[in-house]
Amino acid sequence: MTTLCTAPETGLNAVILRMIERILNRVNALSQGGPGWTRPSYSPLETAAHLIIEEEAHALGMEVRRDHGGNLIARMPGRDPQLPPIWCGSHLDTVAEGGAYDGQAGVAAALALVAAMRSQGITPEADFVVVVTRAEESVWFPVSYIGSRAATGQLLAADLQALRVDTGRSLADHMRDEGGDPEALMTAVPPAPARFLEFHIEQGPVLETAEEPFAIVTAIRGGLRYRAARLHGVWAHSGGAPREGRADAVVAFADLVMAMDRVWEEILARGADLTVTFGRVSAASPAHAMAKVAGVLDFCIDLRSDDEAVLDAADEALKAAIAEIEAARPGIRFDLGLQSRSRPAQLSQSMAEWVAGGAARLGLSPRRMLSGGGHDAAAFATAGWESVMVFIRNRNGSHCPDEGMNPADLALAVEAVYTALSGNAGP
Amino acid sequence: MTTLCTAPETGLNAVILRMIERILNRVNALSQGGPGWTRPSYSPLETAAHLIIEEEAHALGMEVRRDHGGNLIARMPGRDPQLPPIWCGSHLDTVAEGGAYDGQAGVAAALALVAAMRSQGITPEADFVVVVTRAEESVWFPVSYIGSRAATGQLLAADLQALRVDTGRSLADHMRDEGGDPEALMTAVPPAPARFLEFHIEQGPVLETAEEPFAIVTAIRGGLRYRAARLHGVWAHSGGAPREGRADAVVAFADLVMAMDRVWEEILARGADLTVTFGRVSAASPAHAMAKVAGVLDFCIDLRSDDEAVLDAADEALKAAIAEIEAARPGIRFDLGLQSRSRPAQLSQSMAEWVAGGAARLGLSPRRMLSGGGHDAAAFATAGWESVMVFIRNRNGSHCPDEGMNPADLALAVEAVYTALSGNAGP
Structure with a gap:
């Protein structure tokens, strides 16, 4: 019972x-x-x-x-x-x-x-x-x-x-x-x-x-964000533009994503707190097509840490990566737009x-x-x-x-x- | 005069x-x-x-x-x-x-x-x-x-x-x-x-x-194209998801773009003819946001060559790169969709x-x-x-x-x- x-x-x-x-x-x-x-x-x-x-x-x-x-x-x-x-x-x-x-x-x-x-x-x-x-x-x-x-x-x-x-x-x-x-x-x-x-x-x-x-x-x-960053390249024909002359916004973006992934790994390895996220990414306006090397790409990047100094270090690393990519890829130019932060x-x-x-x-x-x-x-x-x-x-x-x-x-x-x-x- | x-x-x-x-x-x-x-x-x-x-x-x-x-x-x-x-x-x-x-x-x-x-x-x-x-x-x-x-x-x-x-x-x-x-x-x-x-x-x-x-x-x-390829990752919070557990579609895409850029360089180096272009790229649906690790990304890829065998080789290299990325990044899955070709x-x-x-x-x-x-x-x-x-x-x-x-x-x-x-x- x-x-x-x-x-x-x-x-x-x-x-x-x-x-x-x-x-x-x-x-x-x-x-x-x-x-x-x-x-x-x-x-x-x-x-x-x-x-x-x-x-x-x-x-x-x-x-x-x-x-x-x-x-x-x-x-x-x-x-x-x-x-x-x-x-x-x-x-x-x-x-x-x-x-x-x-x-x-x-x-x-x-x-x-x-x-x-x-x-x-x-x-x-x-x-x-x-x-x-x-x-x-x-x-x-x-x-x-x-x-x-x-x-x-x-x-x-x-x-x-x-x-x-x-x-x-x-x-x-x-x-x-x-x-x-x-x-x-x-x-x-x-x-x-x-x-x-x-x-x-x-x-x-x-x-x-x-x-x-x-x-x-x-x-x-806290967070450090560039919500409306834009990457400028040079529009070109996918089959007609030789590799050496291209300024492909998609390739330059991929270069940046991989560079920031390495920065993230390095900062974590020294025991600091950080997250790195590229949120929205768009190379899909009416001007973008299968048959075009992308001349522009819009993206955002979101960095977070419990330590403001780490956010500043990651932001510096971001700008250094961008400078390096711009130097290595003529015709590529980044415009990060406004930065927003939360402590x-x-x-x-x-x-x-x-x-x-x-x-x-x-x-x-x-x-x-x-x-x-x-x-x-x-x-x-x-x-x-x-x-x-x-x-x-x-x-x-x-x-x-x-x-x-x-x-x-x-x-x-x-x-x-x-x-x-x-x-x-x-x- | x-x-x-x-x-x-x-x-x-x-x-x-x-x-x-x-x-x-x-x-x-x-x-x-x-x-x-x-x-x-x-x-x-x-x-x-x-x-x-x-x-x-x-x-x-x-x-x-x-x-x-x-x-x-x-x-x-x-x-x-x-x-x-x-x-x-x-x-x-x-x-x-x-x-x-x-x-x-x-x-x-x-x-x-x-x-x-x-x-x-x-x-x-x-x-x-x-x-x-x-x-x-x-x-x-x-x-x-x-x-x-x-x-x-x-x-x-x-x-x-x-x-x-x-x-x-x-x-x-x-x-x-x-x-x-x-x-x-x-x-x-x-x-x-x-x-x-x-x-x-x-x-x-x-x-x-x-x-x-x-x-x-x-x-x-000739050309070989995947016009509607899709990359599946796992949606996550940009500040709350630790690095090790992420399946970030944007990062996996960047990985593929850089891998195919290396493939392109190698194929040109051996004297063959090839172009590699990622045209439209979109991780910008209403579901994508600053504050999200992307769970999906749409892209296309366009390969061109005067030699069909080179197109086949580049296609194989693409699939090998995808297999490698999927193996290295749990939660990431590529769906290339239909292939279209012109000779x-x-x-x-x-x-x-x-x-x-x-x-x-x-x-x-x-x-x-x-x-x-x-x-x-x-x-x-x-x-x-x-x-x-x-x-x-x-x-x-x-x-x-x-x-x-x-x-x-x-x-x-x-x-x-x-x-x-x-x-x-x-x-």
Whole structure:
């Protein structure tokens, strides 16, 4: 004879899991179409996703407001208004043909924490604030962490002039369309730095390989990018142009890719942290054809490291490789275009210990690790907020339709933070 | 005191030059828009260009008809109907954003020869036939020399099913739209092999560098192409995916480009003839982004040689390079797709001597050279026609808006052929 009983822990986990799945389902019903999910930054679809969270936050009895950047801020008052609040959240925009969890999971987790506290009748010591940021995916505007930098007073007037790649309209215009007020934002006084917590899927395969459900992130890599680099060669006939006279943009590009691959290997070999990625590559305009030696090729390059000096060294190596290729290949000329950067961010040691304390009470000891991707937490950390991230195990990487997070892993991480949150005022 | 006098030679050259410029101006008024000129194969624009030639041929008193492939055939009867006619012409379609002379110059030259004979009251010994072929530029349909193969009974039923890259509709449908009859074409008896002459701009810089106005072509390189090759990698996050686990389609492609560049160098070093070109390259679909390691890349590769065995050797080297890259880079897989080929074509020694004879009477000794690009003359030669080409000096290569032929160079070449034509019945 078997007796089934529902332990209080199971009840709590069920509340958390139910909210997570509910938020993911509702938000992911919104997309420009497949494959995967596409919700551009400052698009009506992103706004519609924010409205879902507003509705859910109201249902949980929270006060909801928006800042001038259009970020959604929902507050659950704590017992002690003198304590610095804990903001928890992430973003709901996606890359083109992105996945079901990048950003969404962090928002779902924040609401699940509120639902968990409500279900157990707990009032947190400090205010608990669910924040849904705008425009975290910088594929749409060539600016990093737009929403979280707007929320923390770091967005610059020049950033507002950035153009969205698909529409060609400015950030200011799109912000205004979606209910923001860019002019007011520029003069607004940001909230005093407090505490920020972000749940997010791991972009790499580390936790999946190690079979661990979640981890605590101690630092976020910074990035150095040339988003709109162009390589000029000389158009020529594929059968009529002799080898010695060619300035083939495709061959010169391949030369650069292989040179930067060797630079990457060398920098890793001396123990430094770096990633090198050529993202979009196009020699496929109407002017390009089978029967033409390419006279132009567009590309981008993305360098990331936890150390700014390494980014500078890689950037120098890139320019040296280009100079060498231009010297060796007459007729070839690179134009890297504008550089954009995001700084490496160290996260909060004390908040990491606070999360670890909650996990420990569940018998878990999550690893500490580095984030390869940039996240809103980096912008909060840069603004002086005590910030921490919790990475959730995920298959198939991120920014693709196949992102594979198990909501049970996220629920377990939320339960660990709930345990920390309900046990004390935080770090 | 200076006396100006108009020698008969000058008058002839003026008639030729006037007709060349008239045809070029009229045809080049037709384009889908710039930069350069775009008249797709079997498009209404190509048909409109054919109608201009029909009008001009009628004005020169020629009989005009069209074959089932939609090629225009205009006849100037000769004195001896027993002699094999001399067909002279080229095509009026262009690549996307092509130039003002590739194809057009050859048609203009053919009409200029008729105008020259009319102006001097000359009836050629053999019939002189101006032919305007269809669809020579195989960027639109993945089939070589469509019009000239149709004219000589070499087009296959399977070729008719090829799809135009921009419309996705079949060659048969487009042919029908532009007045052709693909069903009748399949059962038609082609004309008996006769003689074919094509004027064309040189695609390479040889004559420009040597400061020579024209040359006689002795052979045409054949080609081996993979037009729609695809490289599969694994999508990943640019900052989160460690170097060792990546299957980056862009890096694997660069590896292949550099490998084939080495193969090319080696094959040339042993004295064989070869060109290697990667034309269109695209890792720029909506799924590609700055922040993604590319999971897929589309490319094409074009190999050309005057020797089929060299094409086979280069193809083998390509497959070996791919196998090596796939073995060295787990997760990378190449799919070359369909191979298309055109055979190297030897041109007529006796027709070359006949053109050289005309040139010699003008005090000129044009060089003999190889054609790197494929031309209608290759299809006629393959069908057993005695064929020859005359290359005209040209700046900036072909298949680009900057094609730079001086009409005076073409007029001089036409005058050389006129001299051969008016002096005897041909080779």
